[in-house]
Amino acid sequence: MTAVADLRTGRFSLPADRVREIYTLMVRARKLEERMIKMSKSGEGYFWIGGPGEEAFNVCLGLQVKKGQGPDYDYLHLHYRNSATMLAMGMEPIDAMRQMAMRRTDPHSMGRNFVGHFARREWNVLPVSSVIEIQYTMAPGTALVQKRHGGDGISIVVGGDAGTAEGDFASCMIWSSRPGQRLPVLMIVMNNHWGISTAAETQHGEEHIIDRGKPFGIPGEVVDGCDPVASWHAIARAMEYCRRERGPFMLEALVSRLHGHSSSSGAVRVENEPDCVTILEQRMLEAGVCDRTYIAHVHETEEAGIEQALEQVLREPQPDPTDVPRFTYAPSPVDAVYPQDYDDLPGRRRSS
Amino acid sequence: MTAVADLRTGRFSLPADRVREIYTLMVRARKLEERMIKMSKSGEGYFWIGGPGEEAFNVCLGLQVKKGQGPDYDYLHLHYRNSATMLAMGMEPIDAMRQMAMRRTDPHSMGRNFVGHFARREWNVLPVSSVIEIQYTMAPGTALVQKRHGGDGISIVVGGDAGTAEGDFASCMIWSSRPGQRLPVLMIVMNNHWGISTAAETQHGEEHIIDRGKPFGIPGEVVDGCDPVASWHAIARAMEYCRRERGPFMLEALVSRLHGHSSSSGAVRVENEPDCVTILEQRMLEAGVCDRTYIAHVHETEEAGIEQALEQVLREPQPDPTDVPRFTYAPSPVDAVYPQDYDDLPGRRRSS
Amino acid sequence: MATLVQAVRMALHYGETHLGVTDIFGEDVGPPLGGVFTATQGLKTAWNSPLDERGIVGTAMGIAYAGGRPVAEIQFCDYGFNTIDLLKVAGNQRWASAGNYEMPLVLMTPSGSGIRGSLYHSHSFESWASRLAGWKIFMPSRPLDAYGLMLSAIVDPNPVLALLPKALLRVRGDELLPGEPEDPEQLKAMIDAPVGDRSAWQPQWPPLEEYFIPLGKARICREGADATVVSYGRTLPLCERAADELWEERGLRFEVIDLRTIFPYDWETIRTSLLKTGRILFVNEDTEVTNFGEHLLRRVVEEHFYDVLAAPRVLQGKHVPGIGLNQIYEQNTVPQLPQIRQAMLELAMEEP
Amino acid sequence: MATLVQAVRMALHYGETHLGVTDIFGEDVGPPLGGVFTATQGLKTAWNSPLDERGIVGTAMGIAYAGGRPVAEIQFCDYGFNTIDLLKVAGNQRWASAGNYEMPLVLMTPSGSGIRGSLYHSHSFESWASRLAGWKIFMPSRPLDAYGLMLSAIVDPNPVLALLPKALLRVRGDELLPGEPEDPEQLKAMIDAPVGDRSAWQPQWPPLEEYFIPLGKARICREGADATVVSYGRTLPLCERAADELWEERGLRFEVIDLRTIFPYDWETIRTSLLKTGRILFVNEDTEVTNFGEHLLRRVVEEHFYDVLAAPRVLQGKHVPGIGLNQIYEQNTVPQLPQIRQAMLELAMEEP
Numbered sequence A, B: 001m002t003a004v005a006d007l008r009t010g011r012f013s014l015p016a017d018r019v020r021e022i023y024t025l026m027v028r029a030r031k032l033e034e035r036m037i038k039m040s041k042s043g044e045g046y047f048w049i050g051g052p053g054e055e056a057f058n059v060c061l062g063l064q065v066k067k068g069q070g071p072d073y074d075y076l077h078l079h080y081r082n083s084a085t086m087l088a089m090g091m092e093p094i095d096a097m098r099q100m101a102m103r104r105t106d107p108h109s110m111g112r113n114f115v116g117h118f119a120r121r122e123w124n125v126l127p128v129s130s131v132i133e134i135q136y137t138m139a140p141g142t143a144l145v146q147k148r149h150g151g152d153g154i155s156i157v158v159g160g161d162a163g164t165a166e167g168d169f170a171s172c173m174i175w176s177s178r179p180g181q182r183l184p185v186l187m188i189v190m191n192n193h194w195g196i197s198t199a200a201e202t203q204h205g206e207e208h209i210i211d212r213g214k215p216f217g218i219p220g221e222v223v224d225g226c227d228p229v230a231s232w233h234a235i236a237r238a239m240e241y242c243r244r245e246r247g248p249f250m251l252e253a254l255v256s257r258l259h260g261h262s263s264s265s266g267a268v269r270v271e272n273e274p275d276c277v278t279i280l281e282q283r284m285l286e287a288g289v290c291d292r293t294y295i296a297h298v299h300e301t302e303e304a305g306i307e308q309a310l311e312q313v314l315r316e317p318q319p320d321p322t323d324v325p326r327f328t329y330a331p332s333p334v335d336a337v338y339p340q341d342y343d344d345l346p347g348r349r350r351s352s
Numbered sequence C, D: 001m002a003t004l005v006q007a008v009r010m011a012l013h014y015g016e017t018h019l020g021v022t023d024i025f026g027e028d029v030g031p032p033l034g035g036v037f038t039a040t041q042g043l044k045t046a047w048n049s050p051l052d053e054r055g056i057v058g059t060a061m062g063i064a065y066a067g068g069r070p071v072a073e074i075q076f077c078d079y080g081f082n083t084i085d086l087l088k089v090a091g092n093q094r095w096a097s098a099g100n101y102e103m104p105l106v107l108m109t110p111s112g113s114g115i116r117g118s119l120y121h122s123h124s125f126e127s128w129a130s131r132l133a134g135w136k137i138f139m140p141s142r143p144l145d146a147y148g149l150m151l152s153a154i155v156d157p158n159p160v161l162a163l164l165p166k167a168l169l170r171v172r173g174d175e176l177l178p179g180e181p182e183d184p185e186q187l188k189a190m191i192d193a194p195v196g197d198r199s200a201w202q203p204q205w206p207p208l209e210e211y212f213i214p215l216g217k218a219r220i221c222r223e224g225a226d227a228t229v230v231s232y233g234r235t236l237p238l239c240e241r242a243a244d245e246l247w248e249e250r251g252l253r254f255e256v257i258d259l260r261t262i263f264p265y266d267w268e269t270i271r272t273s274l275l276k277t278g279r280i281l282f283v284n285e286d287t288e289v290t291n292f293g294e295h296l297l298r299r300v301v302e303e304h305f306y307d308v309l310a311a312p313r314v315l316q317g318k319h320v321p322g323i324g325l326n327q328i329y330e331q332n333t334v335p336q337l338p339q340i341r342q343a344m345l346e347l348a349m350e351e352p
Ligand SMILES: Cc1ncc(C[n+]2csc(CCOP(=O)(O)OP(=O)(O)O)c2C)c(N)n1
Pocket: A081, A130, A131, A132, A133, A159, A160, A161, A162, A163, A164, A190, A192, A194, A195, A196, A261, D027, D051, D053, D075, D079
C-alpha cells in the first residue's frame, strides 16, 4: 500500500480520506458520550460509563474488524468503553442511547443493562458484562472454534489496565498459548492508568502489561492509543499476526479517561489528559487534511444527529412488567416445564 | 563457610554430616510414604497422597525454614506432598500416620482431612487444603504482616506445576510485587511434569514457569530437585534474597513423582523417573560420605521407627459422633448464640 | 447393565456422533485417563485442559457462543466454587442480551458424598446450583436416567448442569439403555479402557439409540398412598430401600419420587402425590441451612398448607464446615439409611 | 445523626484505634476515594488493593493467620462470586485444622438492590452466605446497629461477613452513636472528605465509645400480638412502615423483628414471637429458589407446625437471572412496600 500519506506518525501514515472517516467517527462517539453524560444528570438515564478519550484507538479497531456472524468473522469480547468501536462497525448512535434511556427498544438488553453493555449477534459482539475481566476467560473458546473452523476470523478481547490483576487475564494467556494449540486471540488492554480512583503506578509491578505475554511466547506491542495513525497500524499488525499465525497477540493502548471513571465519580471533564479528538484536529489542520470549516461541519452534523436520535428515543416505549422474566430460557423441545420461555416457578407459570 | 566439602554439585557442596542428616530424613520420609501407601491398600487408611520423589528438595527446604510461631518466623503455605519438609522440621512420622489412619489424635485435623494435609500453629504451618493453588492467594497476606513487623521472617508457598494455570498463581505475583510494597514471598513450584494424568508439555506454553515472574521483576531459579546439594543452595539463595531484600523470589524444582498421583491412580511405583534416594546413596558411596552398612542401617532404623509408630497409631482412638461440629467456631464474647463452640443450629443446640 | 458412569460415557458418545457435541473437555478428561471416574474414556472429542476451572467454564461459554456444543467437566463439584460468577453469567447471557445469544453448554461434575472423599470431594452442589437462574440442573440416580437426561442436556439450547452422584457412579441399573448389549461384561470389554497402556486402545461402541428424558420430569419409583418421599442422587436408592422395608415390615406404602431434575423441578408430580398422600418428606444430603429441599417445602407450605395431614418435612445434611474423612464424620453428617427410614416412619405415623 | 455508611466508617475508626484492626483494604478503599460509598474515608489503615477479589480474600486470610486483624472489602457483593471457594475455606480453617488456627477477619460488602444498580450492582448475597458454615453474617438496617455489630465483628475471632444494604447506606438513624455529636452537619464536616482535592484533608473523629451489639441478637422494632414479620436490610424499614400503616388503618399490631444477624440467627426471639402471635412472615429480597427465608420457614414448620394460626410464609425476590436497570424491572423483581403490606395483611387476616 503506497497511497498518498496524508497523516504521518514516524514511519506510518494514513491517507486523508481514511483520516477524515476516522475523525468523523471519533466526533460521533464523543458527541454521543457527552450527550449520554448529560442524560445521566438530567434523569433521562441513570448511570453512565463510556469511552471518551479512547476514540482514536477504538474507531481504528472497529474499522478493521472482520464484521459478520459466525466463526468466519471476528468475535468481540468487549468491555464498557467500546462505543466508538461499535460506531465504527456501523452501529447507529441511537442504539446506544436506547440502552442509556432503558427503552424496550434497546437492542442490546431491552432496557436491562447499563449503557455501553452491547450485545449484537449478527456482528459477533458478545454480551458485555460489568464483571471485570471475565471476557478474557471466554475469548479462547471462540478462538478455538475459529481455529478449528479454518479461515482468518479472530477473537478480540478488550479490557482495562487495572483489571489485568484478575486471574482471568492470566487464564487467557495460558489457554491461548498451549503447545500445539495456540489460538488466534487478540488481547487488548486499554491502559488509562486508572482503576476507578486507584492509580496504576501504585499497583503494577510490571513495566508494560504486555510483558506478561513474553514467557508464553505471546508477542505484544504498546501503542499510543490517542494517535489514530499509530493505533491503526498497530491494530493492523496485531490482527495480521493473529489472522495469519493463528496465535495470540497482545496490544496495550495508552489512552485517556476524559470524564473520569463513570457518572458515579461525577463524569466531569478532566483537563490534564490528552484529548485524542482535539489533537487529531490540530494535526489534520497542520497536515492540510481538512480545514476549520470541515471540522465545524462535522461537529455540527454529528451533534445534530445525536440530538435527533435522542428525541426519537424518548418517544419509544419502556419495558413492561411482563418483560421481567422474558428471554430467560431459549425454547427447548426436551424441557417438560419450559418448552418455550420462562415466566415463573414450575407449576406457578403465569401463562398456564 | 569453607567447611570440608564432602558432596559436590558443580561449584556447590555440602559437608558430609549435613548430607547424612539430609539422607536420613529422606529415607524417613520415603519409608513413611511407602508405609502409608500400604495403609491405603490394607484399609488402615483410605486415600493416600504424598511426596515420594520430592524428598531431596523438601528435606533441604524443611531444614532451612526459620521455624517458630508468629511473624518473626517463616510461614509455610504447603501443598499435599510436603511430608519430607515437615519431617525435616521435626515432625514425628507418627503425626502423619495419625492423619492417614484418621485418628482422633491426628494433630492436623482430628481425623478429618486427607493425609499430608498438615496444620501446625507453633511452626506457622498453615492448614493445607486440597483446593489447588489457593495457598498462593494467602501468602502475600502473611508476608505483608512480616514485612511490616520487621525481622527476616518470610512466607513460603509451595504448589505443583499444573496448578500454576489457576489465576491464583498470577495473583501471588501481582500482590507480591506492588511498587513500594514488594513482599518476602518465596514462591516454590514443584515441577513433576504432571497434573494427575496430564503431561506438562501438553499444557504449558511457557518454557520455565519462573519466567512468568520476570515481567514483575521477580527473580527466579530452576533447580534439580532430585539433587540435595543443588537444592540446598538454591533454597539458601532464594531464602537469603527474600529475607534480605524483603521481596519475592521464585524457585522451580524439577522433581519426580515416584508413585503416580495418589492412591486414586493406584500409587504404583513408576520406573522411568529418577529416584533421589538411590541417586544420593550412589553419590554418598562414591564420595565416601558413608558406606553400605550405614545405608542399610538407616533403612532399617527408619523402617522400624515407622512400624513402631503404626502399631501405636492403630491403638489410638477414633473420633466420635460428638466431634462432628467441634472447632467450627472459636469462643467469642460477643456472640449471643455461640459464645463457645458450635454444636447445632441456633436454638437446636445439643448442649442446651 | 451399564453403570451410571458408563451411561454418561455412552450418552457423550451418542452426543458427539449424533447430536453435534464438539468438545468434551476438562482436567484429565482426554486420553490417557478419560476422566477420574472414566466418564470420558474413548471419546473422540475429549481433550485435557489446563488446571483452571475458570478457564474451563469461560472456554465452554466461548465455544457455545461460537456455535460449538461443549460438554465441560469440573473434576469435582468441590472445585467449581471459584466459578460461581461465571456460572451466573452463563445463566444470564440470554436474558441480559434480550435474546441475542443462546448458551448451549453442558457442565458436568461429580457431586455429593459416599466415596470417602473428605473435605473437598464430598460437597453437594445442588442447593448452590438451584440459585443459578437461567440454568437447568439434573442429578440422575440410575444409568438409564443419566443417559436420557444427558442427551436432553446436549440438545437443550440452554446451559445445563449435570450433577453426577459420586456414590452411584459405579452402580449398575436394572434396565438396559437403548442399544446396550445384554451382558455387562461384554459392555465393559467394549467400552472400558484397559488397565495399563492404552495408547492403541479403541472403544467399540454399541449401536446406541436416541432416548430423551425430558428435563423437568420426575419419575415415580414406587407408588403408594400412605406418604410421599422426594429425593434424587445418592439418597434416592436409600429412600427406595427404606420404602421397601417399611412396606414389608409395617405395611406402609410410600410413594417414592426421583426428582431427577433439580430445576426446573416437576412440581406437578410432587403436588399430585402430595394431594394423594397428604404427607411429604424431602430428602437430600446438602447442608441444611438454605437448602433446596427447604425451597420445595416452602412451595408445599405456600400452596398446600391446608391440604397436608402431617407436617411436611425435609431431611438434610448437617450445617458443618465439611465432611470429615473418618467415616464417623460422614455417617453423622449426611443422611444414611437409618435416618431416612426413621424420618419416613415418623412422617407416616404422625397423628395431627 | 450518622448515616449507616458513616456509622460503618466510625466503627472502623474505632476498630483501628481501639480494637487492633491492622488493615482495611480493597479496591478504592484507601485515599483518595475512601470507598465507592465513602465507608473508608480518612481511616489510617486503609489502603487500595489490586483489582482482584480472590487476592483480597486470600490476603485477608493471610493477614489473619499472621496475627493481623483485617477488614477487607469486596466493592459490591456482586463481584465476590469468584471467591466462594476461598470463603468456604476461610470458614472451615478452624474446623479443618481441629482448632490449630483461628480466622479473625471481617469481610464487608454492599448488598442488595435499591440504587438502580442493574445486573451487577443489585445482587443479594445473604442466601449464598448463609450456606458458608463457619462464618457469621450480619446485615444492619440502621446506623446504630451497623456500628455495634461492626465492633462485634472486629473482636470476634471468627470470619464475619458484613452485608451493607446499599439502599440504606445514606439513610440517617434516629439514635446517636455513643460519642457522636448531636448535629449531623457537624459530623459531616468532621468526618466526610471534601469534594475535590483531599490530599491535605484529615478527618476529625468524634470521641467514639465502645458499643457492642452481640452477634446473634435480633431487635424487636415494633411489638405486637397480631402477627410477626421478620426481615433485615433494605426491606426492614418497609416492614416497619407497613406495620405502622396497618396499625393506623386497620388496628393491626405487628411484631416487627430486625433479624440483624443472618447467622447465627436469633431463633429464640423468632420463636417467642411466633408463639405469641401464631402468625409469621419472613421478608427478604434475595431470589426465591433456595432462599434463606425458606430455611427459617423450615424451622417454623419443623418445630411449630401445630402452633401456628395461619400458614407461615415468605416474601422474596423473583427467580430471574438479574435485576434490570429500568425501574420496571426492579419494581417487579424485589419486594416493595405494597407487596410487603399486602403479604402482611393477608397473614393477619387469614382464617384457617
Ligand atoms: C470483578 C469486578 N470487580 C470490581 C468491579 C468494580 N469496578 C468497575 S470498573 C473498575 C475499575 C476498572 O479499571 P480498569 O480495568 O483499568 O478499566 P477502566 O475502567 O479504567 O477502563 C472496578 C473496580 C467490577 N466491575 N468487577
